[in-house]
Amino acid sequence: MGASEENSALFPIFVLTIMALPLVPYTLVKVLSAFSKKAMTIHCQCSVCSRSGKYRKTVFKRISNFSTCSNLTLVLLWIVMGVLIYYIKLTSHEVKVFEPFSILGLEPGASDSDIKKAYRRLSIQYHPDKNPDPEAHDYFVEYISKAYQALTDPVSRENFEKYGHPDGRQGIQMGIALPPFLLNIDGVSGGILLLGIVGVCILLPLVLAVIYLSRSAKYTGNYVMHQTLSAYYYFMKPSLAPSKVLDVFIKAAEFMEIPVRRSDGEPLQKLFLLVRSELNLDLKNIRQEQAKFWKQHPAFVKAELLIQAQLTRESEALTPALLRDFRRMLELSPRLLEELMKMALIPRTAQGHGWLRPAIGVVELSQNIIQAVPLSARKVVGGSSEGVAPFLQLPHFSEAMVKKIARKKVRTFQDLRDMTLENRVELLTQVVGLSPTESKDVEIVLEMMPSLTVDITCETEGEEGIQEGDIVTMRVWITLERGSGLVAALPHAPYYPFHKEENFWLLLADSISNDVWVSQKVSFMDEAVAITAASKAIQELKEGSGASLKETNTAVREAVERVKSGSRLVMGKFQAPAEGVYNLTAFCLCDSWIGCDKKMNLKIKILKRSRAGTRTGPLSEEGAVTEEGIEEEEQEGEDEYDDYESEYSEDDDDGKDSKRNGVVPAACSDNE
Numbered sequence: 001m002g003a004s005e006e007n008s009a010l011f012p013i014f015v016l017t018i019m020a021l022p023l024v025p026y027t028l029v030k031v032l033s034a035f036s037k038k039a040m041t042i043h044c045q046c047s048v049c050s051r052s053g054k055y056r057k058t059v060f061k062r063i064s065n066f067s068t069c070s071n072l073t074l075v076l077l078w079i080v081m082g083v084l085i086y087y088i089k090l091t092s093h094e095v096k097v098f099e100p101f102s103i104l105g106l107e108p109g110a111s112d113s114d115i116k117k118a119y120r121r122l123s124i125q126y127h128p129d130k131n132p133d134p135e136a137h138d139y140f141v142e143y144i145s146k147a148y149q150a151l152t153d154p155v156s157r158e159n160f161e162k163y164g165h166p167d168g169r170q171g172i173q174m175g176i177a178l179p180p181f182l183l184n185i186d187g188v189s190g191g192i193l194l195l196g197i198v199g200v201c202i203l204l205p206l207v208l209a210v211i212y213l214s215r216s217a218k219y220t221g222n223y224v225m226h227q228t229l230s231a232y233y234y235f236m237k238p239s240l241a242p243s244k245v246l247d248v249f250i251k252a253a254e255f256m257e258i259p260v261r262r263s264d265g266e267p268l269q270k271l272f273l274l275v276r277s278e279l280n281l282d283l284k285n286i287r288q289e290q291a292k293f294w295k296q297h298p299a300f301v302k303a304e305l306l307i308q309a310q311l312t313r314e315s316e317a318l319t320p321a322l323l324r325d326f327r328r329m330l331e332l333s334p335r336l337l338e339e340l341m342k343m344a345l346i347p348r349t350a351q352g353h354g355w356l357r358p359a360i361g362v363v364e365l366s367q368n369i370i371q372a373v374p375l376s377a378r379k380v381v382g383g384s385s386e387g388v389a390p391f392l393q394l395p396h397f398s399e400a401m402v403k404k405i406a407r408k409k410v411r412t413f414q415d416l417r418d419m420t421l422e423n424r425v426e427l428l429t430q431v432v433g434l435s436p437t438e439s440k441d442v443e444i445v446l447e448m449m450p451s452l453t454v455d456i457t458c459e460t461e462g463e464e465g466i467q468e469g470d471i472v473t474m475r476v477w478i479t480l481e482r483g484s485g486l487v488a489a490l491p492h493a494p495y496y497p498f499h500k501e502e503n504f505w506l507l508l509a510d511s512i513s514n515d516v517w518v519s520q521k522v523s524f525m526d527e528a529v530a531i532t533a534a535s536k537a538i539q540e541l542k543e544g545s546g547a548s549l550k551e552t553n554t555a556v557r558e559a560v561e562r563v564k565s566g567s568r569l570v571m572g573k574f575q576a577p578a579e580g581v582y583n584l585t586a587f588c589l590c591d592s593w594i595g596c597d598k599k600m601n602l603k604i605k606i607l608k609r610s611r612a613g614t615r616t617g618p619l620s621e622e623g624a625v626t627e628e629g630i631e632e633e634e635q636e637g638e639d640e641y642d643d644y645e646s647e648y649s650e651d652d653d654d655g656k657d658s659k660r661n662g663v664v665p666a667a668c669s670d671n672e
Contacts (some may be wrong), residue, residue: 012084012087012088012091013088015084016081016084016085016088019077019080019081019084020081023074023077023078023081026074027074027078030074042486042488042489042490043055043489043490043499044444044445044448044490044491044492044493044494045444046395046441046444046445046492046494047395047437047441048395048396048441048492048494049492049493049494051494052494052495052497054494054496054497054498054499100146100147100148100150100151100160101147101151103143103144103147104118104119104122104144104147104148104151105118105122106118112152115148115151115152116152119144119148122140122144123140123144126139126140126144127140128140220339222335222338222339223335224252224254224335224336224339225252225253225254227253228251228252228253228254228336228339229339229343231248231251231252231253232248232251232252232339232340232343233343233346235247235248235251236248236340236343236344236355236358237358238348238355238357238358238514239357239514240344240355240357240358240361241357241361242357242360242361242364242365242375242378243280243361243375244361245340245358245361245362245364245365246304246307246365246375247304248340249307249336249337249340249362249365250300250303250304250307251300252303252332252336254332254336255299255300255302255303255329255332256297256299258299258302258303258325258328258329259325260298260299260302261321263319263321264302264319264321264322267317267318267319267322268301268302268305268322270317271305271306271308271309271314271317271318271322272293272305274309274312274314274317275305275308275309275311275312275314277376278308278311278312278374278375278376279293279304279308281293302325303329306318306322306325306326306329307329307333307369309326310326310330310369310372310495310496311368311369311372311373311374311375312372312374313372313495315495327497330369330496330497330498331498333366333369334366334500334591337362337365337366337369337591338503338521340362341359341362341363341505344358344359344361344362345359345507345516345519349515351515351575351577352575353515353516353517354515354516354519355514355515355516356507356509356510356511356514356515356516357514359505359507359516359519360587360589363505363589363590363591363597364378366591366592367389367590367591367592367593367594368389368594369496370491370493370496370500370591370592371389371392371393371491371493371495371496371592371593371594372493372495372496373389373392373393373594374389377389377392377399386413386594386595388402389594389595390413390594390595391413391416393445393492393593393594393595394442394445394446395438395441395442395445395492395494396434396438396441396442397432397442401432401433404431404432404433405427405431405432407431408427408431410427413594413595414595416446417446417449421443424443425439425443428442445492446483447482447483447484448482448483448484448486448489448491448492449482449483449492449593449595449596450480450481450482450489450502450590450593450596451480451481451482451596452478452479452480452504452588452596452597452598453478453479453481453598454476454477454478454479454586454588454598454600455476455477455479456474456475456476456477456586456600456602457474457475457476458472458473458474458475458602458604459472459473459475460472460473460576461473461541461544461545462544462545462546465605465607466576466604466605466606466607467576467606467607467608467609467610468576468577468578468579468606468607468608468609469575469576469609470575470576471573471574471575471576472573472574472575472576472604473541473571473572473573474508474518474570474571474572474573474574475541475569475570475571476506476569476570476571476572476586477562477567477568477569477570478504478506478522478567478568478570478588479562479565479566479567480524480566480567480568481566487524487527487566488524488525488526488527489502490502491592491593493592500592501523501525501592502523502524502525502590502591502592502593503521503522503523503590503591503592504521504522504523504524504588504589504590504591505519505520505521505522505587505588505589505591506518506519506520506521506522506570506586506587506588507519507586507587507588507589508572508574508584508585508586508602509584509585509586509587510582510583510584510585511583511585512583517574517584518572518573518574519572520570520572522568522570522588523568524566524568527563527564530563530568530569531560531563531564533569534559534560534562534563534568534569535556535559535560537559537569537571538552538555538556538559538569539552539555539556541555541571542555542556576606577606578606579606579607579608579609580605580606581603581604581605581606582603582604582605582606583601583602583603584601584602584603584604585599585600585601585602586599586600586601586602587599
């Protein structure tokens with residue numbers, strides 16, 4: 001019975017140990033990671049962003065940020081551990097060493113007469129004939145009698161001196177830390193024990209494996225459903241216009257899972273009237289167009305209307321239920337758009353090239369969703385290839401204000417950015433009619449906007465010139481500058497309710513053939529990762545070219561300094577096509593800002609492969625001439641963006657894509 005009680009007392013300790021083994025390290029990692037995160041002080045400080053409350057850390061927001069499933073589970077497990085510790089403390093008893101002199105209240109070495117006197121005194125107090133209390137009886141039998149016996153009986157005293165106990169050597173008891181009912185193998189208890197072993201050792205791992213495999217079969221590593229990728233791949237077309245990218249975007253399976261309630265019908269009808277002008281409906285057959293629109297799958301209708309609510313800033317017209325769905329869609333949008341971008345850039349041609357036109361359309365859609373600007377605002381107005389869209393992302397701006405500044409010969413967004421501070425403040429206050437506070441908000445946003453500089457080279461490692469079939473290495477340094485002095489920053493996006501980091505896409509493409517040769521995503525948020533990547537790339541490049549250790553270390557140090565000053569290194573490789581001169585374009589596109597994209601024209605001359613497959617003789621000399629013939633092309637004003645027109649541009653402007661400059665025999669040249 002005593003052994004069974006001892007085992008039962010050990011069971012909570014066993015459970016506590018099993019829980020503490022994974023819980024304590026996980027909690028430490030969680031706490032350390034939380035303290036290591038820097039406070040986000042890189043967001044926009046304008047009054048519009050401040051009023052949006054997105055960056056305001058209220059008590060409710062702190063609680064909601066903490067109240068994740070993992071955090072709540074962690075807290076619950078610690079509560080259970082606390083209860084176990086308290087229970088163990090209450091039920092545990094200290095193991096006391098048998099000390100007969102101490103029990104009788106004597107000093108070690110007391111005489112026999114003193115021992116007998118102490119025994120008589122305690123007998124009067126604890127003997128069952130004198131004290132009917134059961135605890136007194138137990139104490140007298142277990143302690144007082146044994147203590148007296150250990151000090152008076154020769155055998156007991158010898159056992160005590162040898163083994164520390166009057167009964168002689170005490171055996172070690174071994175137990176199992178399980179409740180008593182599980183230790184009874186007979187009858188039902190044996191089945192419960194067997195069931196527990198099978199459940200913990202077999203069924204639990206099996207269930208966890210099934211859950212993991214089913215989830216991994218449903219989602220990609222970016223937490224996007226495989227069904228979504230299949231739909232995006234199927235509907236992606238090489239000639240997909242930017243205005244039609246939205247139709248592909250809403251085909252995501254994640255949007256299909258958002259329920260369409262009966263109560264959503266009337267609010268969606270009202271929302272349809274508010275955004276109807278953005279739905280590309282044929283006004284001549286408006287009734288047929290409306291009927292066709294509502295005949296679509298209800299989930300597609302709801303998804304498109306909610307995205308249009310974001311683009312037109314009409315979210316205030318949504319009901320609470322629709323507003324929850326609206327926020328859910330916006331939360332999913334960045335990673336869905338990233339996967340849609342990958343579907344546009346996935347190799348489709350025999351040369352392994354992606355498609356440029358839909359890729360540009362995806363980036364444009366991302367920009368408009370983050371900035372809450374209608375797609376129709378990209379229609380060409382005056383000399384701006386991006387229409388009034390860049391202006392509408394500024395706080396307090398409207399289309400009427402854009403028309404006012406156009407009369408002052410500020411026709412493009414770049415014209416506004418290039419103005420001096422004094423002239424711009426005068427324009428905003430006196431012409432546009434903004435207050436000094438509103439004008440200051442505009443200046444804050446303009447200082448947050450990135451300005452990009454791209455330095456690109458294309459060469460065959462260890463060789464002069466580029467011959468057909470060569471593996472060409474593209475090396476690009478992208479430098480970002482802001483008026484605020486920041487490198488890593490969050491974009492001004494008061495109408496997008498979640499934190500959104502800036503991302504850039506570098507595309508090396510042939511605008512005429514619609515082919516993307518090289519593509520890569522670039523981020524300026526994590527400097528440490530960029531330093532590691534740049535150091536490794538430069539080291540491999542130098543070692544491959546046979547540079548000395550000193551030259552390699554010098555190049556790595558220079559690369560690290562460039563990264564720290566706000567640059568990012570992008571490396572890419574592609575196979576040189578057939579002999580000829582290729583007019584390529586390097587696009588650096590931002591997924592969050594409108595009007596901050598950078599474009600450069602490149603000319604790459606591919607030489608004919610020598611018969612022997614070597615680079616000796618005249619071909620080597622020709623390659624050297626090609627390498628020395630690097631030139632810069634110059635364009636003025638908005639001609640730089642002629643071949644990067646939105647779908648909302650006029651047809652005459654689109655026709656400029658096919659009118660390219662003459663061929664320059666250069667390995668690659670850039671255009672600022």
